[in-house]
Amino acid sequence: MITRPSRDGAAVRPGASPRVRARVLALSAVPLVVLLAVVGLAPLPYSVARPGQTTDVLGSDRGGEVISISGASVRETSGQLRMAAIQATGPQVAVRVGEVIDGWSRTDRAVMPKDAVFPAGLSDAEIARHNLADMKSSQHAATAAALALLGKDPGRVKVKLALDGVGGPSAGLMFSLGIVDKLDGDGSGGDLTGGRSIAGTGTIDADGTVGAVGGAALKTQAARRDGASVFLVPKAECAQVRPAPAGLRLVPVTTLKGAVQALRALAKGGAVPSC
Template identity: 50%
Template structure:
C-alpha cells in the first residue's frame, strides 16, 4: 500500500474505534426500561413493625403467641428511576438481585400513581385478610375489629401472613398451641375473602429475605413452587399452599411431625 494512504486509513480506523467506544460508553450509562429488585424487609405479623403493632384486634380475647409469622417483601428502585446497562448486567450476574421490566413492577407509569396503587392494594389486602381469618374462625366481623399497620409496606402480597397472624392471635392451632410451633415462619401470597391464596412474584428474592431474618419455613403459593426453588437458601423449607386452610394444616403437620407438602 502506498505510504501516502497509510496515515489517513490509520486515522479513520482510530476515529471509528473511538466512536464505537463512545457509543458503548453512552449505552452503558443510558437509562433502560428495567427495575432493579433486591430482597426487602420482612415484618412479623405477630409482633411490631417500625415500632408499632402490626395487628391490633379488639372484641375478642387474644392469645400470647410464640414464634413469628413474617410477611416478606422485595425492594425495588423507584417507579420513575430507570437503571443503566451496567446496573442491569451487574443485577443479572448477582444472585441477590433481579432485573425486571419496569412495567411489570410498576404497572402504573406515573410514580405518584404507582405509590397510590400499591397503597390501595395493601388496603384491600388487609380487608381481605381480616375477612378470610374471621370466616375461617366462624367469627362475626361486626364483633371483632382488626386494624393493620405495616407502615410503608405496600401491595397485596402480605395477605396470607396477615390472615395467619390474625388466626394465631385469636385461636392459635385450635388446640391451645401456636401455629408457628415456636418457629420463625415466613411466606407470601395474596388472599381473598374466601381464603384462597394467589401468586405474587419476586419469590426467589423473598426466600432470601426470609432466610436472612431467621425463617426456617416458607409458605409459598403452590403455583410459584418452581420459582421459589431458584437460589433457595439452604435450611429453608418450602411449603406450597393454595388456601388458608392448607396453610394452617401444613403448620399443624409440621408441629406434630406429620408429612408436609413440599415443592
C-alpha cells in the same frame, strides 16, 4: 484511485503504510466508542429488585402492634410469622446498562421491566397511593378470610392491621395467618408457628384463595437472612423459588385453610407438602 473498504468500513489505500492504516482504524473506531458510551449512560426501562424487609406480623412495627383485635379473647403467641418484601428501584430512577448486566449476573438481584413492577404512566406519588390502596384492600380480605375460617362474626370481632412502609397485596396470606394464630393458635392450645420463625408471601382473597406474587425467590433470601426456617409460597411459584436458600424449607399453599393445616402438621412433626 481505487480504494477498498476495510472490515470496519474505513477506506484504506492498497499499499498504505502500517501507520496510515492504524490512524484510519483508530478514527473509524471513534463512532463505535461514542455509541457504546451513549448506550452505557442511557436509562433503560428496567427496575432492579433485591431482597427487602421482613416483618413479624405477630409483633410490633414502629411502636404499635401489627395486628390488634377486639371483641374476642386474644392469645399470647410465641414464634414468628414474617411477611417478606422486595426492594425495587422506583419508576423515576434511571437504571443504566451496567446495573442491568450486574443484576443479570447475581442471584440476589432480579431485573424486571418497569411495567411489570409498577403501573404504567403513574408518578412516584401516584404509585405510592396505588400500592397503599392495594395494601388496604388486602388487609380487608385477610381479615374476612381469617374470621370466616374460624367461624367468627365480623360484626363483633374487629381487627386492625398496621404496617408502615410496605405497599401492595402480597402480605395478605401472612396477615390472615397472624389473625388465626392470635385467635385460635393451632386449635389445640398451642401456637400455629410451633415456636418457629415462619415466613411467607401470597395474596389472599376473602374466600381464602392464595394468589401468586412477584419476586418470590428474592423474598426467600430475605426470609432466610432474617432467621426463618420455613417459607410458605403460592404453589404456582414453586419452580421460581427452587433451589431454596440453605436451611429454608419451602411449603406450597393454595388456600388459607391449607396453609393452616400445613403449619399445624409441621408443629406436630407430621407430613407437610414441599416444593
